Structures are given as C-alpha cells and as structure tokens.
Amino acid sequence: MLYVKAPAKINLTLDVLNKRPDGYHEVEMIMTTVDLADRIGLELREDDAIHIYSSNNFVPNDHRNLAYQAAAILKERFKIQEGVNITIDKQVPIAAGLAGGSSDAAATLKGLNDLWNLQLTLDEIAEIGSEIGSDVPYCVYGGTAIARGRGEKIEHIEAPPNCWVVLAKPSIGVSTGSVYGGLQLDSIEHPDTQRMRDAIAKGSYEEMCASVGNVLESVTLKLHPEVSSIKEQMKRFGADAVLMSGSGPTVFGLVSNETRTTRIVNGLRGFCDEVYAIRMLGERELLD
Numbered sequence: 137m138l139y140v141k142a143p144a145k146i147n148l149t150l151d152v153l154n155k156r157p158d159g160y161h162e163v164e165m166i167m168t169t170v171d172l173a174d175r176i177g178l179e180l181r182e183d184d185a186i187h188i189y190s191s192n193n194f195v196p197n198d199h200r201n202l203a204y205q206a207a208a209i210l211k212e213r214f215k216i217q218e219g220v221n222i223t224i225d226k227q228v229p230i231a232a233g234l235a236g237g238s239s240d241a242a243a244t245l246k247g248l249n250d251l252w253n254l255q256l257t258l259d260e261i262a263e264i265g266s267e268i269g270s271d272v273p274y275c276v277y278g279g280t281a282i283a284r285g286r287g288e289k290i291e292h293i294e295a296p297p298n299c300w301v302v303l304a305k306p307s308i309g310v311s312t313g314s315v316y317g318g319l320q321l322d323s324i325e326h327p328d329t330q331r332m333r334d335a336i337a338k339g340s341y342e343e344m345c346a347s348v349g350n351v352l353e354s355v356t357l358k359l360h361p362e363v364s365s366i367k368e369q370m371k372r373f374g375a376d377a378v379l380m381s382g383s384g385p386t387v388f389g390l391v392s393n394e395t396r397t398t399r400i401v402n403g404l405r406g407f408c409d410e411v412y413a414i415r416m417l418g419e420r421e422l423l424d
C-alpha cells in the first residue's frame with residue numbers, strides 16, 4: 137500500500153475579477169497549505185475496477201468522489217488495465233472551503249503517477265488535475281501560491297510568517313457553485329492582493345493579518361448567519377485576523393501565540409462542533 141498525504145488549504149485572500157462566458161469566475165487568490173491532512177492509501181488491483189473505501193459516511197464511494205475521478209482519468213488516458221483500491225482516511229472537514237476533495241484527487245494523481253510509472257511532471261499532473269476541479273492544480277503543488285484564471289493558473293510565492301491557525305467549521309455544508317452564483321459582481325469590496333503579497337514577502341505577520349479578505353464571505357454569511365457568529369466569537373477570544381476560507385463555511389483565525397490559541401479553541405468548543413488548532417505549512421518541501 138502506498139500512502140500519500142492530502143493537506144487542506146486556506147485562502148488568505150480571495151478576489152473575483154469577473155464572470156467568464158464559460159460560467160466560471162476569474163479569480164485572484166492567495167492560498168497556503170495547513171497542517172491538517174487526509175491520508176490516501178493506494179493499492180493496485182489486478183482487475184479493472186476502482187474502489188473507494190472510507191470510514192466517513194459522507195465521503196462518496198463512487199464516480200462522484202474526486203479521487204475516483206483522478207484514477208479514472210489516468211486509467212483512460214494511459215490505457216491502464218489494472219484497477220486500484222483507494223482508502224481515504226478523512227481528517228479534513230467535508231464541503232468546508234478547505235479543498236479536502238481536491239487535495240484527495242491531487243494526492244491520488246501523484247501516487248498513481250508513481251505506482252503506474254507514468255513519469256509525469258508536476259506541471260503535467262496539475263494540467264490533468266484541472267479537468268477534475270479548479271482547486272486541484274494548486275493542491276498538486278501545495279505550498280503558498282497565487283491562483284488565477286478559474287484557479288488553475290499557479291504562481292508560487294514564499295511561505296507566510298508562521299503562526300497558529302484555528303479552524304472552526306459549523307455543521308453545515310456549502311455548495312461552492314451556489315456561493316459563486318450568489319455573488320453581486322457590481323458591489324464587491326475587493327481585498328488588496330498586492331498588499332498581502334508584500335506582507336508575505338516582508339515576513340510581516342501584522343501586515344498579513346491586516347490584509348486578509350474574501351469576497352465570497354458576504355454571500356455565505358447571508359445564507360448561513362451562524363458563520364457570522366463564529367467570526368465574532370473568534371475575534372472576541374483574541375484572534376489577530378479572522379476570515380472565512382474559500383466558499384466556506386469554515387472560519388479560520390490567525391494567532392501569534394499558543395496560550396491565546398488554546399483560549400480561542402476552548403472558547404469556541406461550546407459554539408462549534410469541529411474546532412482545530414493547527415500550524416501553517418506554507419513551504420512546498422515540508423509536505424511529504
């Protein structure tokens with residue numbers, strides 16, 4: 137069995153520039169990997185089948201699973217006669233704005249590239265990943281990056297200043313498509329992506345905290361007011377910056393010290409079922 141890590145991401149910024157004729161939105165967003173990951177197990181089968189196993193009942197076990205789609209696309213493109221058992225040890229909250237499914241797909245592509253000896257480069261794997269979902273190419277590389285286009289054009293940047301990240305996921309799932317669909321393009325308050333980029337380049341934690349922003353936040357907050365109260369609680373307990381990740385509903389808080397991190401986690405436990413205190417993992421080479 138080959139095991140591959142599939143880490144979650146958070147969006148430090150997420151801006152939407154316009155809506156494209158193909159229905160997708162042109163984005164500009166800074167993403168960074170955090171230290172919370174699914175573990176994907178890959179085991180080849182002699183027959184032609186792809187089987188998904190997961191102890192989490194919310195993980196689809198058929199073609200709807202993005203890891204299944206990753207295996208299917210490689211099998212078809214490279215005419216592979218073998219099948220594969222894919223075991224997903226789910227640690228990343230589902231439908232949360234943390235790219236868990238996309239990261240599972242990316243890890244499956246990378247693992248099968250090795251097992252089937254396909255000798256694809258990371259760029260080639262990312263290109264194939266873009267057919268599965270907009271976030272998959274970023275997940276193939278991991279680390280810290282600016283994503284553009286519909287999310288698939290990746291520019292790597294340096295890691296942000298390290299800090300604690302508190303994640304709080306309310307027990308609702310959010311559909312990414314309906315959040316993008318609910319966006320009022322003429323009344324967007326754009327985050328300052330360049331300011332975030334400069335803050336990261338300077339290694340300034342304070343500037344980074346002052347520059348977070350996500351245009352999808354107001355859409356999800358309207359649909360799910362509980363996200364708003366989690367944001368308020370996180371601020372009240374002392375996070376230095378608080379933002380929703382991706383299309384939500386997970387809220388993350390950035391915190392510079394451990395004592396305050398513990399206080400925030402304890403404070404949130406009464407309000408929210410899923411709370412995690414983790415670290416940023418913004419360097420690509422730390423991922424394996």
Ligand SMILES: C[C@@](CO)(OP(=O)(O)O)[C@H](O)COP(=O)(O)OP(=O)(O)OC[C@H]1O[C@@H](n2ccc(N)nc2=O)[C@H](O)[C@@H]1O
Binds near residue numbers: 234316
């Ligand atoms: C919002 C973000 C931010 O990182 O992440 P999540 O909240 O999913 O983690 C991403 O843009 C999500 O990427 P991903 O989840 O891969 O989206 P896809 O499967 O490609 O698309 C799902 C749906 O979202 C909408 N969509 C997605 C990406 C984009 N740039 N414009 C869009 O309008 C489309 O309606 C599409 O049908």
Ligand SMILES: Nc1ncnc2c1ncn2[C@@H]1O[C@H](COP(=O)(O)OP(=O)(O)O)[C@@H](O)[C@H]1O
Binds near residue numbers: 202
């Ligand atoms: N491997 C997977 N893990 C989790 N969800 C998956 C997976 N494959 C497909 N899905 C489906 O994709 C949807 C979005 O899941 P996920 O990738 O966790 O969220 P997000 O895109 O918000 O980060 C879920 O509703 C789930 O049914």
